[in-house]
Amino acid sequence: MPATSLADWLRSASDDELAALLQARRDLATPPPSDSTVLATRAGTAGSTARALEELDTFTLAVLDALLVADADTEAVPLSRVEELIGADPRPALERLKSRAVAWGDDDALRVLPVTREIVGPYPAGLGVSVPELAGVELAELSEDERGVLGALASGSPVGRSRDAAVQVPLERATTPVQRLLARGLLVRRDAGTVELPREVALALRGGRSCSPDALREPELPVHPHQQSTVDEAAAGEAMEFLRQTEKLLMLWSEQPPPVLKAGGLGVRELRRLARDVEVDDTRATLLAELAVGAGLVADSGSTTPEWVPTTLTDSWLASAPGQRWLTLAQTWLELPRLPGLAGQRDAKDKPIIPLSDDLRRPLAPLNRRRVLNSLADLRPGEGVKSVEELVGVLAWRAPRRGGRLRDETVRWTMAEAAALGVIALGTLPTATKALLDDDRTRALSAMVDAMPAPIDHVLVQADLTVVAPGPLEPELATEIKTVADVESAGHATVYRVTEATVRRALDAGRTADELHELFGKRSATPVPQSLTYLIDDVARRHGRLRGGAAASFLRCDDEVLLAEVLGNPVAQEYELRRIAPTVLVSPVPLAEVLDGLRAAGFAPAAEGPDGRVLDLRPSGRRIPARSKNNRRVLADPGAIDPEQIATVIAHVRAGDRVATRRRGKEVRLPGGGGGSDTAATMALLARASREKREVWIGFVDAHGTASQRIVTPAHVGGGVLLSTEDERFPLHRITSAALVED
Known part of the structure; x- marks a missing residue:
């Protein structure tokens, strides 16, 4: 009997099919669903389904639209109807939809999740309300202006605004194209200013197809052939220039650190000063600042008047070889959970987004960068894309729902930033970047070092x-x-x-x-x-005729004899006192320590301020450094689920399905479950099941406090543990109920 619900279809699916589903939709596995019904319910939620659709290409989404046009969310639809709407074989796309549990069923009874209509929108495939009476409508007698109105609505949104919809008049009195189409029933009046194109009319204009021919196949990506060595050398040249610009930033901010704005970030004036001094545009200056902070070379000082100051990592970075410095910046860029390209844009409140502010934070940015770079890695060695815009079009076709409103801009920003860093060159990946994408840092460093020009020893x-x-x-x-x-x-x-x-x-x-x-x-x-x-x-x-030195404290006295006595005392050597004038001694040691030492030696000095008044130098209490307030964590991609974890989840689902399809006999509650029944009766029931190899229905609470029901075959009962024939262990104090499974 064919599966009529998603839960039935999941229940009949093989373990491999369930494993593929859980890998494609990782959110379904956490926490482990108790049975197929729970798994189906979770798969049918709007949030989970929307995430599942993000990875689908335009053709697969067009097949989904065709299913919705055929109302597969409310009734079973044959494959032939979908093929008729698409005009091509939809089965490869259907397999992708089924592997994500968005669609299910046999070829004669296909269904989709009801929530997909809510996600796709009210007009799947851009088709409006269905008017069955218009099926097979003839449009040959329409005038050019009437066809123009219908064509505009058929190629875009089926809903249009028109003042001619205010009053519906008979055909003989109609004077405008909209009025005539309303009179013929080829447009539907929604309100006084809105009309809608019926689905059947749009399909007639499209030749019976729900999608355009461009949706059926991925656009071609024109490429240029290059020698891989040429690509590597070009990338190394860009990398060297970016390193020089980063060095310049660190030098400038070492001498004059820019202030941190009250709301966080780098001010427009400071950004433009940086761009002017480094001789780059504002976009490149933003990228330099973001990577310097992202790599830990620069940080917020956290002082009363905070500034962006180079850190101690700067010195080790500057002392490293160029290849190692590039590797640090390239790795930082790949993992940076921020979008530097957003700087200068406007936020929801129409305020400008500034560099180094929290407004640039985007946790999914690293995944989107790798997606762009991986598309270049799929090209043959040395092949580079001719145009960034053509790459934008290809990636938009591959995942039109991914990335939101910044989908295309993110690709452009990624390509521009990667080119500036030397991560790409001539529209493709150098050898070093390919190794970096494979997480082989050693090979990436070696490749960049080989590509960079050898250092010279002369000028x-x-x-x-x-x-x-x-x-x-x-x-x-x-x-x-x-x-x-x-x-x-x-x-x-x-x-x-x-x-x-x-x-x-x-x-x-x-x-x-x-x-x-x-x-x-x-x-x-x-x-x-x-x-x-x-x-x-x-x-x-x-040079050097006039000299200066450093002194932390001084002693002055009008009595030169007393100063001579101080210099003759061992305390003078201990605190490095020396005479610079007949009545003045200086020391590199702080004044408080010098005075304590003099008092211990029997002298009675006093401290004075710049105005000559006596100062109280007693300590005012212990101090500790201020702690950082930025405790945010960067969300990492969870990656693929471990096969053992998937196997555990599937076993959990299968066990729940067995519970749902079996009948149980009289239930016995165990004392641990609060039932208060005789332990001897319980042990006798489990022992009998073990002896007769009977299945037992048990209620069980796991270590996380999650209650579930399982069907097991006891192999041994003793020592406070129920051991099943499948080597599963159930502590008796966690079993809340037990009953024999009836045949």
């Missing part, structure tokens, strides 16, 4: 005091050059400029004139110009 010093790096410099050389010169222009060849200020900066960092001469003498592939030598010597000759 070209020019007569105009510029230093040209014809490629990426070795880390040590790059650090030395950045110390003594400023970047004037960046790219594949970086140009630095040496000035009086940059030479002074190098000397302030501890370099000597001889060391700078040696640096350029050994590392320049061109002769060092005399002008550079004179500049270094001239700045070095004037």
Whole structure:
């Protein structure tokens, strides 16, 4: 007998079919349904069904629309009717719908979940209300303007607005196309200003088809062939530029951290300043800031006046090789639960969305990025898409219900961000990204290192005091050059400029004139110009004549003899006191500690403030750092369900189905279940079932407190445990009732 309900169909399905359903719709397995009826009820809820439809392509959804047009949500529909509406073989799509329990039944009696009409909307396939009297209607005698009205409604929404619907007049008095169509019954008047195109008329205009031919097959994705090595080199070039821009951001924010807005995020003025200083647009500046914070290189200081400040991870990141730095940023981008592309858009309250704010948070962003990249991974090696818009169209066909209103924009943003990072190049994936998508970080790092140009160990010093790096410099050389010169222009060849200020900066960092001469003498592939030598010597000759030092505290006294006594005491050596004037001593130790030491040595010092008044330096109490208030967790993709877990759920469902289809005899309640009956009678019933190999119907409460009913065949009863023939163990204190199953 064919299954008439979803529960019946699930009950008759094989274990493999149920396993496929639970993998496709993971929400159905938690908590484990007690039987097929509960599973069917859960599968028929609006939220679960809507999630199941998100993964379906346009053709499958068109078949679903055809089923709804044929009213398969209220009665059984033959396959031939669906095939007639689609104009193609619908069986592959039907299998996908059945594998998700959206549709079920044999070819002569197909059904769909009633809730799908609510999810799809009132006009499946864009078809309006059914008027059976119009079946087989002839439209040959219609005028061009009447056909134009019907055609517009047939290709879009079947509902239209028209003032001509205010009064319905006979055909002989009709003066407009809408009035004539209403008079002929080819339009239905809904109210004084609205008309609706009947389903039968729309189907006649469409040639009997419920969907357009474009819905039947996936659009072609034009591609360009490239050498994989060319793709890898292009990606490495973009990656190097992005790393340089990130370094620039970290340097700028190290010197002048931007403030954190009261509502959180980075202000528009600070974003534009960053874009101007790094020489990028606002979109790239937003991406740089988001990844710097996402990678932990920058964080909210959390102080009274919070700022975006580089963290201690910045130093280790800057000290790493370029390949490792790229891997950190690329991995961060893949896993970032935010949409940087939303910055600059307007929220529901028409307020601008700002970078680094909570408004950019989207937990599903990592899944959507991988979806785009995986579509490129499916191409043959070296093939790259010709146009992002064509890729947008293909992905929209593959999952039109996924992504909401940002579906297409997310693809565009992903492609732009990936290209900026060097995660894609020439419209396809480099070798490093393919390895990254496979979670092989070691291979990804090796591939990017191989693709990046080898670091060079020399520069070209020019007569105009510029230093040209014809490629990426070795880390040590790059650090030395950045110390003594400023970047004037960046790219594949970086140009630095040496000035009086940059030479002074190098000397302030501890370099000597001889060391700078040696640096350029050994590392320049061109002769060092005399002008550079004179500049270094001239700045070095004037450098350091006026010196400054650091002191945490000072002692002053008009009595030079008392100061001499202090210097002669061992306390002076302990606190590193030294004389800088006849009446002044200084120390690198904080004042409170120095005064405590002097008092312990027998002196009687006093502390004074900037105005000369005596200060009270006694401690005011213990302090602890402020704790972070951001305790949000990033929701991860649950991934596939473990096969053992699925097998357990299926066994649970099957056990519940057996309970629902068996008759039980007289019930015996166990003391643990609150029935208060004789334990001996209960043990006798279970022992009898074990001896006669009879099935027993038991009520059972699991460790989570969930009550259920099971049918088991006892193999042994003893030690406070019922052991079934299938090696299942049921503690007797959790069994609430028991009864023999009647044949």
